[in-house]
Amino acid sequence: MRKILRVAQREYKAIVKTKGFILGLILAPVVMGGSAIGMAFFRDRVDTSDKRIAVIDRSGVIGDVLRRAAQSRNETEVVDAESGKKTKPAYLIELVAPAEDWTQQLLELSNRVRRGALHAVLEIGADVIHPRQASAGAGARYYAENPAIDEVRQWIERPLNTELRRLRLMDAGVDPTIVPDLFDWMTPQGLGLVSLDPETGEVTGAERRTELQALLLPLVPVMLMLLMIMMGASPLLQAVTEEKSQRIAEVMLGCVRPFEFMMGKLLGGVGVSLTAASVYLVGGILTVRYLGYGEYIPYDIVPWFLAYMIAAVLMFGALGAALGSACNDATEAQSMVFPSILPVLIPMFVLMPIVMNPNSAFATGMSLFPLFTPLLMLLRQGVPGGVPAWQPWVGLIGVILTLILLVWAGGRIFRVGILMQGTPPKFANLVRWALRG
Amino acid sequence: MxxxxxxxxxxxxxxxxxxxxxxxxxxxxxxxxxxxxxxxxxxxxxxxxxxxxxxxxxxxxxxxxxxxxxxxxxxxxxxxxxxxxxxxxxxxxxxxxxxxxxxxxxxxxxxxxxxxxxxxxxxxxxxxxxxxxxxxxxxxxxxxxxxxxxxxxxxxxxxxxxxxxxxxxxxxxxxxxxxxxxxxxxxxxxxxxxxxxxxxxxxxxxxxxxxxxxxxxDTFGSDTIRVRCVEGGQALSAVPGVEKVTDFGQLQELRIREGADPDRILADVMGRTRLTSFEIAKPSLHDIFVRIAGPDAERASDA
The missing domain is CATH 3.40.50.300 (P-loop containing nucleotide triphosphate hydrolases)
Incomplete structure (x- = not known):
């Protein structure tokens, strides 16, 4: 054990004392925070130049309404009342009388869009009020350079449909002013469950759940876990290959057994991750509390985070060390990077489906697969409502068993691979070394 | 121990x-x-x-x-x-x-x-x-x-x-x-x-x-004559009773064929060239190494 700790201490110092680690420690949150600030900053940097929209209204009843709606919007929403600055583009509706040769008219208007004189062309069909009764020409068509993502098109929907509903009610002989809230849309407010306060015996009120809680909060610990794995485990692959190619490994094997050598390196990685995690956890919690969002911090998952992190660094570190010991040079090690990070990469693809349905069979199954547990169980635990109490424990037991298996197999591969020169890191070789030792 | x-x-x-x-x-x-x-x-x-x-x-x-x-x-x-x-x-x-x-x-x-x-x-x-x-x-x-x-x-x-x-x-x-x-x-x-x-x-x-x-x-015996010839190694070709001559430039080593008489070989060499020194010696480790692992030995073992 003394030797393992000696090797771990050297590994830890070798990484933590580098400028790269210290810079990375500072830069990672700066980059993450910076990108959030950047997104917020650039979100406000919208194009405020006016947008002119040509409307060909074959129904004869909508165009003028759209023009008035646009005018009203331009008067109330475009200029910030306090600062007097223009914050949004004004929408200018240009009504165009339908021509007989409608294809030629559409072409000319499209060319105006291409020249930049127009933003888009809206064509409203003649029978737009009662599209179910019409065979053709009942819809509304929006022509633009990039119509799929177009805020003008999205804006038009509301005044267009409001007027159509009003006209349909009039046609049916109903005065819309009698039922002014007839079409008011209701969205159920998202709330957590009520619970019984054990001290007072009262039923506590449900908390309001926001998108921030639902999406952002579960993702933050997962991203932090990913960062810790990248810092603590991933560098092992290339470090081991380097030690092998520079013949340091043989000198080390004259002093320690291969398993002690590998375990020392793994524990060094765990130390690095714990150091970085401590900095981020303490720093993050203090910052979030300072900003007044302390209530959102999921303190109950912090111990799980640390347990999963130590296990993950050991698991993926053993995998990296075994693969690294099988490589002969940096080029071979580079080609092994992808397979080594695959178990970390796959959970990244299923984050959203699992956040949306954290207790589905898919989510449960994926998070109980030991290689994915550290990231996906943590994700599910972060989602409001959490997971059944037994699942993190079962997940952790699975992770510990897998970790023992991987460290055992990794140690055997490492012992053979570290002295094997010129043999390419083939999968069959790795299996043979793991089984035969 | x-x-x-x-x-x-x-x-x-x-x-x-x-x-x-x-x-x-x-x-x-x-x-x-x-x-x-x-x-x-x-x-x-x-x-x-x-x-x-x-x-x-x-x-x-x-x-x-x-x-x-x-x-x-x-x-x-x-x-x-x-x-x-x-x-x-x-x-x-x-x-x-x-x-x-x-x-x-x-x-x-x-x-x-x-x-x-x-x-x-x-x-x-x-x-x-x-x-x-x-x-x-x-x-x-x-x-x-x-x-x-x-x-x-x-x-x-x-x-x-x-x-x-x-x-x-x-x-x-x-x-x-x-x-x-x-x-x-x-x-x-x-x-x-x-x-x-x-x-x-x-x-x-x-x-x-x-x-x-x-x-x-000892296992190889005193089967080596080391000489320093004024005329160098070329004077030592085809000396009767010599199995191999190794010319180091300043020094020449003659390996005595089994059963041959070292005195007779020396007399023959002195008849061909002037010697500044000579000794009858045991083979050096270098020579023993070459005898075992040199090209001649390789050829012999391959044959």
Missing amino acids: TAVQIDSVTKQFGKTVAVDDLSLGVPEGSVYGFIGPNGSGKTTTLRMIMNILYPDRGTIHVFGEALHGACTNRIGYMPEERGLYKKMKVRELLQFYGGLKQNGDVRSAVERWLHHLDLDEWADKKIETLSKGMSQKVQFIATVVSNPELVILDEPFTGLDPVNTDVIRDAVLGLQARGTTVIFSTHDMGMAEKMCDFIFMIFKGRKVLDGTLASIQ
Whole structure:
């Protein structure tokens, strides 16, 4: 054990004392925070130049309404009342009388869009009020350079449909002013469950759940876990290959057994991750509390985070060390990077489906697969409502068993691979070394 | 008592037999030289003594114990390929290696060795700034700093200049004087002749020589005449009773055919050219090595 700790201490110092680690420690949150600030900053940097929209209204009843709606919007929403600055583009509706040769008219208007004189062309069909009764020409068509993502098109929907509903009610002989809230849309407010306060015996009120809680909060610990794995485990692959190619490994094997050598390196990685995690956890919690969002911090998952992190660094570190010991040079090690990070990469693809349905069979199954547990169980635990109490424990037991298996197999591969020169890191070789030792 | 006892050890890599049924006893306190051509099995044998490689058959005992890794603390090992952490400082690195093998404080031992090998000024420099010779001296200290009872050095003199060669040689002999057993492999036959109590030669995985220099030479007898000819080696072609002439430029070696009379050969040579010196001697280790592993021997064994 003394030797393992000696090797771990050297590994830890070798990484933590580098400028790269210290810079990375500072830069990672700066980059993450910076990108959030950047997104917020650039979100406000919208194009405020006016947008002119040509409307060909074959129904004869909508165009003028759209023009008035646009005018009203331009008067109330475009200029910030306090600062007097223009914050949004004004929408200018240009009504165009339908021509007989409608294809030629559409072409000319499209060319105006291409020249930049127009933003888009809206064509409203003649029978737009009662599209179910019409065979053709009942819809509304929006022509633009990039119509799929177009805020003008999205804006038009509301005044267009409001007027159509009003006209349909009039046609049916109903005065819309009698039922002014007839079409008011209701969205159920998202709330957590009520619970019984054990001290007072009262039923506590449900908390309001926001998108921030639902999406952002579960993702933050997962991203932090990913960062810790990248810092603590991933560098092992290339470090081991380097030690092998520079013949340091043989000198080390004259002093320690291969398993002690590998375990020392793994524990060094765990130390690095714990150091970085401590900095981020303490720093993050203090910052979030300072900003007044302390209530959102999921303190109950912090111990799980640390347990999963130590296990993950050991698991993926053993995998990296075994693969690294099988490589002969940096080029071979580079080609092994992808397979080594695959178990970390796959959970990244299923984050959203699992956040949306954290207790589905898919989510449960994926998070109980030991290689994915550290990231996906943590994700599910972060989602409001959490997971059944037994699942993190079962997940952790699975992770510990897998970790023992991987460290055992990794140690055997490492012992053979570290002295094997010129043999390419083939999968069959790795299996043979793991089984035969 | 033997420091290392190897009994009927065989090691194969795939279909290649690297070491074939090898038995060897290294007495405690001796300097034992391992010689043999490249790829003959020297390093594999050393690695098996170190328990880095495991024999397929046979047993190895170090200080009477079967190897289970733990007793490597009693052995210092310097591999042929030098490998040091380039970013570490000399002192820090030596304390790390010393600390791996020895419980307790190794700092004073590190300082003593740094001073002994004239590396005090380099103690706080990073390994990557050292010359090859200095790196080799640092590697040597890393091997011996924990005061092991057995020191295994794989090609310790390769790449060293004469001054550093002398420094390492003196250090090795100093270790022996303190009772340390030293095994080293080398291609420098002169060094092996001068330093080793026992010499072991391995060729194609098999032991071909083992014993003191004198006992090895005795098996070949006094079958060599060394002469210095004024006219050089060309005067010595086709001398009756001579099996082979090796011309070193300033010195010529004549190997006497079995049964031939050395006096008659000398008389013949003196009739051809003027000699400035001559001696009838036992073959050098270099010559013995070449006889066993040289091209002629290779051809003979292939035939």
